[in-house]
Amino acid sequence: MVTADRRQGRRRADPPPRRRRLPESPPPPPRSARTWTWTWGTLLVVAALAVLLLGRTDVLPLVAQRGAAVVLTTLYGVALAVRTGGRPVISGALCLVLGVAGVALAEPILLSGLVVLTGVVSAVLGVMLTLPAATFPGVVREVLVAVVVAAAGALAIEGYAAEVSRERLAYVVLALSLAGALLLVFRLGAGLHGLGRRGSVILAAGLGAVTVTLAYTEALRRWASPGLLGAFESFVAQVDATLGGVPQPLAILLGFPALAWGVSMRARRRQGWWVCAFGVAATGPLAVALASVGLVTAGFSLLYSLLAGLVVGYGVIRLDQFLTGPRGRRARQLEAASAHRPEPRRTAPVL
Template structure:
């Protein structure tokens, strides 16, 4: 992979094509034609489920009974995508997810509807991050950013279509906790565990984790123990933002979740430890997928808030990307053509 020239510096040898640094499972289908056919069916199911679920928030002349079956179809599609991408056992997770969707659509009990909505949110938020590709260019990072948000938004529609009677704060906390746990479990192998992190990457990871804790703890403290004047100032600012812009960006998405998505997909093009940054991107996608779970939520307000969060999060992410992806000058002087890390295609198994 490297060679030393006589009397010169040690230089990278880019003549050897890079290989994926993890073993992957055998293809689930032996025939490439059958695999493509199944992929097309899943894509059609995603389109149909998203379109049907969108009728829950958009006034169109369609039968009301298609809403929850569309949400169930989306949940199954997310389960297929995440299980396949993460190298899981399709024969276990797919029947379980399909059974939950069928029972929720048929019986319509509060517990089943809430469970189906939570599973939809978790699967969509994690799959939205795992389906991204490593990119080394600026425009590539923006493309992956938009693609991940598109998948997460379809999950938002799926959650809204269930119309589950839940407490928003509790539901959001459960989805966020389970999504982070699932993401860490999947990333543990993809990111070579914590021991695979270098000193700089570990510092970045700990810094982001500390920022998450500070934001959550501070927001909770202000709501419960903050002075009346401080709480009123925040309330007035939110009200002014809502009246002026008809929406308000969500800080946890702008400062943590969405920037981590930009930095993570870029860092993955060089080192597999970039997966650890993407764990925090799940925070952003999880908050996004649960934004319409409350039946009283206004779709226009949530849509504009998401747009503002996406734009501001993109700006913050690009600034951080520029800062964190700078090559050390000594290494830049030694390298001729740094080898770009490769991964399987977007819809192939990662392990």
């Protein structure tokens, strides 16, 4: 008994085993430093846009315009990497090296690659910088954020002055930006298993709409009769002369409605990111289209596309609320007041 008690006493007196200390993760950068970084980045973007706007009036040489375009592409690459939780230093250095090499060598292939890179990054960044919005005024604000980012990218595309086909450039930018947005949203939307039945229908419908639109446009351009093409070009010219700009059908019917609906849906569930991904159907081709016309024509085209797209988006949001939300105005107001799904702020990583 005494021996057993001594053993128990020894066991009780023994110190607990030491736990293996895990390596401490580096502390996050202070908020003030991050704020200053975004502030200086915004100022550089504004300065680059000012140079690009002056370059359109033939005040500055082409080298200055291309240099400003390289700065904007680099900053956009850094911002997209920060927003998506990537490596901003590597992304920025890669964009800067490619930009400097393209401008210094003035190779058509390098300049065309920079144009495609700028269009894709601008389209995806415009969508990724949006925040959830429970009310329609908030939805309009987020759509305007995406439009401003895409419009700035359009100025950078024009600043490179690359000899590329605008139609092919629009197709390439749309395809690459849609693929990139879907890959990023795959992580944000909890993968394919988090789609649900309605999300699967939305994803299939969006991909089908993009495919059918591009296929129909290409078939019309290649195999339509000269009379039909002449009538279509005459109609477009008449609309341009009457309204001052030609609206973008893909942005009106798919891009802006998808972005508006996705931003509204994200205030309630993260699967709204899958809908937002199709917002590149507005930010991608719109950036390319705005870069190929004058500022006045581009402004009118953007205005018509934006207004018509927001009208369609408002109808889609109301239809979704009618089918899946509470009935009655009072119930919808209460539901909108409680729909505040948290997401990181605009300058913080969303992944």
